[in-house]
Amino acid sequence: MNQGPTAAGRKAVRHGAVLAVTCLALATVVSAMASLNVAIPDIARETHASQTQLSWIIDAYSLVFAALLLLAATLGDRFGRRRALLGGLALFAGGSAAATFSDDPAVLIALRAVLGVGAAFVMPATLSTITSTFPREQRTRAVSVWAAVAGASAVLGLLASGAVLEVWSWRSVFWLNVLLAVVAFVGTFVFVPESAEPAKQRVDAVGAALTVVGLGILVYSVIEAPEHGWGSARTLAGIALGLVVLAGFVAWELRTAHPLLDPRLFRHRPFAAGTLSITLQFFAFFGFIFVVMQYLQLVRGDSALIAAVSVLPMSAAMIPAARLAPKLAARVGVRRPWIVGLIAVGAGLAVLAELDAGSSYWLILTGLVPLGAGMGLAMTPATAAITDALPSRLQNVGSAVNDLARELGGALGIAVLGSALNAGYRDALDVEGLAEPVAEAARSSLAAANVVGTKTGNTALIDQARDAFASGLHLALLTGAGAAVIAAVCVALLLRRPNRSAGPARESTLSAVGEN
Template identity: 60%
Template sequence: MTTTHLSTSKPINTRAIMIVVCIALAAVVAAMSSLNVALPDIARATHASSTQLAWIVDAYSLIFASFLLLAGAIGDRYGRRKTLIAGLAIFGIGSVVAMTATSAEELILLRGILGLGAALVMPATLSTITGTFPADKRTQAVGVWAGVAGGSAILGLLSSGVLLEFFSWRSVFGLNVALAATALIAAWRIVPESADPDAPRLDIGGAVLSIAGLVVLVYSIIEAPEAGWASARTLIGIAGGLVILALFIRFELRSKAPMLDPRIFAHRGLSAGSLSIFMQFFAFFGFIFVVLQYLQLVRGGSALMSAIQMLPMAAVMMPSARLSPTLVEKFGTRRVCVTGLVLVAAGLLVLSQLDVGTSYWLMLAGLVPLGIGMGTAMTPATSAITGALPASQQGVASAMNDLSREVGGALGIAVLGSLLTQGYRNNLELPGLPAEVVGRARESFAGATHAGGQIAAHADTAFVSGLQMALVAGSVAVLIAAVAVGLLLPRGERIAVDDQ
């Protein structure tokens, strides 16, 4: 069996490596959520519509997800350290340029460039851990990685909230620059190079098909409120994206050196782990996108206060991720994964009861099971994915884990965001007002709230209706996934990252 090659003769400091990869991971994960806090300010400054706001957030997630498999293969072939450093450089430089953007279109483009950098960074962090840590420390290290991956999104919200108390929304990109620069310098000095000297050639055909399929699918979902969910454009677009992804699977099955061999999904643990991660982040990032607009625009909270209100989720998520391996050892992977997903679904269902004047205690009652559920289910799901492939393919295994995470997040923002927008527009009633005023209010919820008076009051009520519909849909989707994961995982099996 081919093994990962480490290009160093120096002793490996696993603690230092862990710190570096966690900083790099925190930078790209925080960037997925941190801009959500600034959306009201961005909407006012750039006059972005609701659909453009969704694109500003999801352009990052979409490009991130689309290039992950290719990025993992690049790391395996040419070196994970090189890939990590290149990704951090693209991410940092793109963030510097984004600080000068003046329009929604510029922000969408630059967020896509940041997503490309992030795609190079994220699989390199996990494959560096699985490629350099000894087998007896690997499971614990993956647990730390999973906790950072989950908690960094909330910490990114808090950091951005603090910055927005004193600076403009541009400062959020400054946070990206600081984290990327720190991680890049540390990676250059500390992280050893690792690669597979016998890695196959890059699967460019598979990469093009996977990117095209995801872009068409997510584009069609995000644009659905504009064109109509039942319109020919939306239905053809969604069907076209699924057809392209089906062609990708067929192409990979026939390829001699596939970027992602679909046959690996015959491993039930990998399939269950991928589905679990997908649905956790579908719920998580979709929820973050819709609820932060609710906290700031409906409830009138500041960016910092809105971020602080999300902290209980992180406070229970990270300890739950650390405790999860112990729970798996005691109760088995199946019970832990299914219980975690059920808790996520329950949290979303509680949060779907939010209204214009809801007490924060109701939100807390939803945030706690949501955070515990994600933290509990995340580590065994990640270990199932990385443990399914040998050491020489850890870049692709890591990318598979990250792909599930980022595609889930991108679709969560797209689907829940689109349901929110559709529900808002369907329930917005402004009788007696000029058509031009009604049109502007329907186009942008931020603009409607800024108008004040009866327009803002009606807009708040309509927004909450859309929020409730989106969160109920998310809860049902996660519950269905919990049933599927329970059927896929054998009873009593305990999955760990083994030395393969």
């Protein structure tokens, strides 16, 4: 059982205000995963960052966010979710403010990692605050709102960033972070009650360290793969080492008395299906956002605002679909709309993979609508499957797993799809006959190729670089589509019949977890 609000004796909890504030805090940290994508061309031009450095500027946030989620969730449950929200928002605002004064790619990468630390404390506290504060009969509706905000915040963050970039530099994106974090901080201080787990279990420092090291090595190896070659010994050894460390994490969690995440929970098939689905959905989604923002601005030549507005149909389809999902599940069961949603995500990305330098916006729209609707249909049942699979005493675990799946999927999606884009671009770009400085600049990124082509009057280089980028985009988005289809197949198999472990076997497993 969770402790009640510290002010429970003095005033009733205002559930509407709690939901609004926690969703604002959620939107603040989720939008930061995507909002900077719209500023990537400006950052590349001003800081001279390479395509690999641009990937790190975006993914440092997601990687640290994902790696620290389980530890941060445990600390929040132990010392108070309200404290976690306040501390995380304060760190997030401070790191964002510091980033506005930097123009060095390495410094930006480091500060984005700091933001990831703050976000890791904020996100799990939002969902666990909702599940521990709202009565069970209101929880599904509140979770559906949370899921809709989590999905739509990325696109709305792009729109807000695109608007401020029309009148200011890329630094305005970080100032927007500061504003949102400060408002969320004040709202949390005023409206959100404190809640924590009465049993002060030991913090699994070894498990936390293994998570950080394993994910760090794995994502580093993937992002750096285009620089060294996907088949190089360095890349393959790095990926293998990361997987070995993560396997060590699983082995440790099975042995320790107080695990960050007990692997036995995944014996419950709806829980496993929800976790896998969320991971692969956001693998595709955030990888898509990373590559498409560059396509819209650098290939099509759209402004930051036009690029952000161009993807709004995705959000317009996502929000109503997320709200419709519980009603469909009540009528036909959770399995059908969930699988249809994942297939729609894959179909939308497959359509978008056909984009090239001369594609019309109608082709973009044709892919965005099923992508957004599919995300909305699949997100709510996947999130509910994770939280509803566990008893009230393990709701903090469910919240942490849901958040981890989302952020881990996003971090890996940006890394893998960004790396596929970079590799496809380099393979398709022909720089033979160019001076070495020009060739090296063109290979580093499309933004650099546009700059050097403009300075030298080499319009053929610009056209060729844009075509090469479209080749990389095709490879990246087909990778994302494949991930969504794999998720659909796995969910179909895991939910092919009622979960028989819901009886004594499931209760035995969950009891064992709860006693640890």
